[in-house]
Amino acid sequence: MNIGIIGIGNIGSMLLETLQNKEHTFHIINRTRSKLKKYEKIGNIKICKSIKDVYKNSKYVFVSVKPQHIDEVFKEISELEEDGNYIISTAAGKEINEISEKSKKNNVVRIMPTVISKIGKGVTAIAFHETIVRDEKKEIIELLKPLGKVLELEEEKFDAFTILNSSGPAFVAFILESFIEGAINIGLHADTAKDIVLKTFEGSIRFLEKEEIDLSELKYRVSSPGGVTIKGLYELEQKGTKGAIMKAVYESYLKNKEL
Ligand SMILES: NC(=O)C1=CN([C@@H]2O[C@H](COP(=O)(O)OP(=O)(O)OC[C@H]3O[C@@H](n4cnc5c(N)ncnc54)[C@H](O)[C@@H]3O)[C@@H](O)[C@H]2O)C=CC1
Ligand SMILES: O=C(O)[C@@H]1CCC=N1
Numbered sequence: 457m458n459i460g461i462i463g464i465g466n467i468g469s470m471l472l473e474t475l476q477n478k479e480h481t482f483h484i485i486n487r488t489r490s491k492l493k494k495y496e497k498i499g500n501i502k503i504c505k506s507i508k509d510v511y512k513n514s515k516y517v518f519v520s521v522k523p524q525h526i527d528e529v530f531k532e533i534s535e536l537e538e539d540g541n542y543i544i545s546t547a548a549g550k551e552i553n554e555i556s557e558k559s560k561k562n563n564v565v566r567i568m569p570t571v572i573s574k575i576g577k578g579v580t581a582i583a584f585h586e587t588i589v590r591d592e593k594k595e596i597i598e599l600l601k602p603l604g605k606v607l608e609l610e611e612e613k614f615d616a617f618t619i620l621n622s623s624g625p626a627f628v629a630f631i632l633e634s635f636i637e638g639a640i641n642i643g644l645h646a647d648t649a650k651d652i653v654l655k656t657f658e659g660s661i662r663f664l665e666k667e668e669i670d671l672s673e674l675k676y677r678v679s680s681p682g683g684v685t686i687k688g689l690y691e692l693e694q695k696g697t698k699g700a701i702m703k704a705v706y707e708s709y710l711k712n713k714e715l
Contacts, residue, residue: 457599458483460514460541462507462529463521464491467546470574471518472501474602483513487521507532511541516599520546523715530558538563542588542596548618549715551611552585562587565596568614570622573603581609581617619708627704632657 457480461468464486472482478500485504486492495501504510511517511533519529526547533543542563545555556564564585572578580603584593593608600606609617632653639649664674679685692698 457481457516458514459599460484460504460510460517462510462517462519463487463525464495465520465522466571467569468518468520470569470571471520471546471603474573474576475599476500477602483510485510487525508536511536512539514541516542516544516596518544518546523547523549526550527558530555534558534560542592544596547715548622549615549712552583556585566611566614567600568609568618568622569603570625572625576602576604578604579621580604580606581614581621582606583609583611583614615709615712618712619705623708627701 459475459480460483461472462485464472464484468484468486469491472484472495476482480500482501483504484492484495484501485507492503496503502513504513507529517533519526521529526545538561540563542565543555543559543561544565544567546567546569547555548568550566552564552566555566556562562585565588566583568581570578570580573580580600582597582600584596597606597608635653635656636646636649639653640646644652660674664671675685675689679689
């Protein structure tokens with residue numbers, strides 16, 4: 457399969473490296489040429505000089521540039537003839553109808569990926585232009601399988617999905633970091649703290665899945681009456697931590713809707 461990728465940043469490089477497979481030939485381009493250097497000597501990766509070269513040579517063309525740069529890419533594509541190729545946009549907040557209008561193409565697919573897919577464990581949401589039929593959808597979903605789970609989702613749910621799934625890893629990193637720094641403050645070395653915190657989070661998730669219990673049930677199993685855990689939970693409640701996190705999710709959601 458001939459696959460194009462316009463924009464080899466965080467997501468473009470994740471797509472290139474995760475979908476890498478000897479049966480595919482990749483045609484890639486990036487504005488900052490230095491980011492392409494490491495792919496120069498790989499046989500099935502062709503570095504292109506123009507968006508036209510990428511589009512003309514690829515059946516599936518991922519567009520993974522920032523939302524503020526996407527219009528110029530679609531403008532260039534709009535001047536090219538559609539010949540059985542499909543645009544697959546990864547841009548947050550950009551709807552299929554808008555992409556279709558700007559690129560003057562019908563074969564438009566929208567995905568919402570995550571950097572986590574680099575290890576094949578992420579979830580990728582997907583939505584298709586109304587003219588794309590079942591067999592075409594099946595082939596595209598199959599192409600994306602190395603990314604992990606591929607979830608067909610109504611476009612109106614993309615904004616919420618983006619914040620939870622695609623911004624999500626950054627929120628997780630922030631919360632983990634808070635615990636690690638809390639641990640350093642009570643005398644642990646950073647490496648030890650990181651190891652314990654990661655294992656505690658991972659173990660708690662596995663435990664919740666296996667025991668099939670509610671989150672509050674886990675809180676009450678751990679919190680001894682008048683003990684140490686409830687003291688910390690009380691502090692979090694007094695500081696409005698849950699409200700702050702809910703507000704963070706909401707603000708990200710509003711920002712995504714503005715794009
Ligand atoms: N970073 C993430 O975790 C996620 C990002 N997204 C979306 O994916 C898209 C890409 O995000 P990132 O990879 O984080 O951005 P990035 O800034 O890391 O990568 C974008 C790349 O596109 C290149 N570029 C810009 N204009 C170009 C042009 N005209 N021709 C060729 N290359 C061009 C830039 O040089 C850059 O390397 C965005 O639209 C974003 O909303 C979606 C889900 C998750
Ligand atoms: O922060 C952003 O705008 C992009 C979209 C979702 C994750 N990263």
